[in-house]
Amino acid sequence: MALKIVESCVNCWACVDVCPSEAIYESSPHFKINAHKCTECEDDYAEKQCASICPIEGAILLADGSPANPPGSLTGIPPERLDEAMREIQAR
């Protein structure tokens, strides 16, 4: 069982510093999690540390492939509002 970082990662290093298993490493185009080292913080913390500090919704996936931080959960922007704003901007 392991978490996974996907392409929306902005390489901010926050997760690297808080991972208790040193499972996260710098890579291109974005940081990655070594699945063999990742423990999902099971014996160390109540919360998965990388997912708890990551500022980007959807950048970290849980073992079942679902986002640890789904759309709207970190910014507080309702996803439909964000879509609407993006459509407006693109139409300019």
Place this chain on the structure above:
Amino acid sequence: MELSVLGQNDAGHHSAGGCSSGSCGSTDDQLSHLPDHIREKVHNHPCYSEEAHHYFARMHVAVAPACNIQCHYCNRKYDCANESRPGVVSELLHPDQAVKKVKAVAATIPQMTVLGIAGPGDPLANPERTFETFRQLSEQAPDIKLCVSTNGLALPDCVDELAKHNIDHVTITINCVDPEVGAKIYPWIYWNNKRIRGVKAAKILIERQQKGLEMLVERGILVKVNSVLIPGVNDEHLKEVSRIVKAKGAFLHNVMPLIAEAEHGTFYGVMGQRSPEPEELQDLQDACAGDMNMMRHCRQCRADAVGLLGEDRGDEFTMDKIEEMDIDYEAAMVKRAVIHAAIKEELDEKAAKKARLAGMKAPQLGDEALGKGYRPVLMAVATSGGGLINQHYGHATEFLVYEASPSGVRFIGHRKVEQFCVGNDTCGEKESALSGGVRALKGCETVLCSKIGYEPWGLLEAAGIQPNGEHAMEPIEEAVMAVYQEMIAAGRLDQDQTALRANA
């Protein structure tokens, strides 16, 4: 509130704002009332001294990408080379690269006196990268002042380390002292290995900020407080923030306008939170100024800015260019010392001249003029530094705004000429720089510059702003007073006393 720490001059001399003497031109005049040991620390710091920012340059190195909180005015995804605002950088550096860059800039721009670490995340949420940079710099470039800005969450844990590296300037961003207000600004913090949200998160953050502020003051480290003015969220509340941080010993308060555009993808931008008008910012700064030294020349620069405030020469110092430079820092330090001494001499002369003029300026208007209570006038100035009117109107990317009134001239703030991003099609529409300039000058009656073209002249006049190129190369404050006196003599201030602010 009694002023135990700052020893500001008699509040009775204050008029509308923080101006303390007849010739008051800027917050710097307020700094002149600070104790000597503080003045000595800030006299060549462009971010702390309004006077110094015309002469000395600063740089930020982007070594601190991680953050431990989320603010509603920040989007960690954003990076656009055409944008200039905190939290935005183009090139993240490792500490070794950062040190190399600082030495290259210091050798090329000898006026660069200050190195700050400001992000793009929170410097103290990246303690190893931040302190490794400071450690190397204090050894290798001892003639550079080091400073850091932080959201304050990790600050109490870092105070001893900051003191160890001889960092004598710290900026804390404090937007609130009330957790209910804070919950509208900060959606979450990462604290003790948990993501904490809402009022509980804001309460922890506020406690840590206040504790950090107290600890820094105890150790004699200068603290500036930054606040983002968010209309309807913390505007009234910032007066209380200003009183409290001053009472705890912060020496300067910098209230900055919220930047919120939908295309930035921030919560405030997308949700349609408005930014304050320049007048709202000025009114709040004036309201706080009775209690606190206010900073009005902040340019809200990027986390990797290089150069004088208001300019960014970052493009000259990308890592690939720096790798090719051969820097002899020992030699550079000698040259830097000579140039710093020359600037100091010029500033001292200027201060002496100002002191001479202080006694005569207000009376020049005549008692009769003072008695008439002429309304204040806002004037914009195009300058490329040195405290002079020395920039072509068309070259100005920003204008400095001064207020002239019967009691003298004071610096109000700066106005950016909006330059719309042309980097990609999500960055908003292009707009002619001409009308952008006119819009930036809203509320000003005159714009002083070294020269101005025919076309903008007409546009400005049509907008009710008088272009003036007659004071080219003159010191700003003297020229502004001269124009004000001309306006009085021409009877332009006799008529309508309130028209301008009302229209603004």
